[in-house]
Amino acid sequence: MSKVPDRTGTGPGSGVVPASDAVAAFLRTVESLPQPVRPASGRRGRLIFAVDATASRQPTWDRACHLQAEMFLATRDLGGLAVQLAYWRGYRDFAATPFLTEAEELARRMTGVQCLGGQTQVLRALRHAKAETARERVHALVLVGDAFEEEIDPACHEAGELRLRGTAVFCFHEGSDARAASAFRQIAQVSGGAYAPFDSGSAETLRALLRAVAVYAAGGHAALARLPGRAAQAIAGQLPAPPGGRR
Numbered sequence: 001m002s003k004v005p006d007r008t009g010t011g012p013g014s015g016v017v018p019a020s021d022a023v024a025a026f027l028r029t030v031e032s033l034p035q036p037v038r039p040a041s042g043r044r045g046r047l048i049f050a051v052d053a054t055a056s057r058q059p060t061w062d063r064a065c066h067l068q069a070e071m072f073l074a075t076r077d078l079g080g081l082a083v084q085l086a087y088w089r090g091y092r093d094f095a096a097t098p099f100l101t102e103a104e105e106l107a108r109r110m111t112g113v114q115c116l117g118g119q120t121q122v123l124r125a126l127r128h129a130k131a132e133t134a135r136e137r138v139h140a141l142v143l144v145g146d147a148f149e150e151e152i153d154p155a156c157h158e159a160g161e162l163r164l165r166g167t168a169v170f171c172f173h174e175g176s177d178a179r180a181a182s183a184f185r186q187i188a189q190v191s192g193g194a195y196a197p198f199d200s201g202s203a204e205t206l207r208a209l210l211r212a213v214a215v216y217a218a219g220g221h222a223a224l225a226r227l228p229g230r231a232a233q234a235i236a237g238q239l240p241a242p243p244g245g246r247r
Helices: 019-031 055-067 069-073 103-111 122-135 152-164 178-191 203-219 222-226 230-238
Strands: 045-052 081-089 093-096 140-145 168-174 194-198
Touching (some): 045 055, 045 122, 055 069, 055 103, 081 103, 081 122, 081 203, 140 203, 152 178
Parallel strands (some): 140 168, 168 194
Antiparallel strands (some): 081 093
């Protein structure tokens, strides 16, 4: 297992917002979002919801089953959302659903999954997202996990490939594992996405994070970039506007 170097530059004088401040700003921005305007294209945003389903994740998996409907509700006025559930568990077990447009169907699929012990497969999730967006644009990839047990360089390479294809990666890190935190920060940064930690007991934090990324996937960066204040600036710094707009 190789050591993950810290390339995030979050020390004093770096100009980078600490993780705790960044997630607080992220949540404040979500609450401040203006009433969205439906895109002229009317097309649904596409989001891959990739969740670690190894044994340690069962409590948060159960919680996410109840919270995932927030993603659909938050995007009704933006043209809607299509979500694909992807997960890894056990020995090289990786699965993905079709893109779903109903919260009830996604919940049904999630409740049928039992978490099993195994190694992380973040790299496989990134490669899967690249293959999907090569077929049809995926606007955001959400990674939810508490560990990273792989090589960081190949993962960052795939994150960079996703950025070139317009797919931002949002890494939501549960717990306090320093190696995972460093890896998820780098993946998010290279992809043009965002990193946010959350506590295993905080359903409201995870709810707000999922809602915010769903809005981004369905409506783009512009709504966040237009918001005034330090919170909006902090988020805009993590989510660079793609050249020529999102769609």
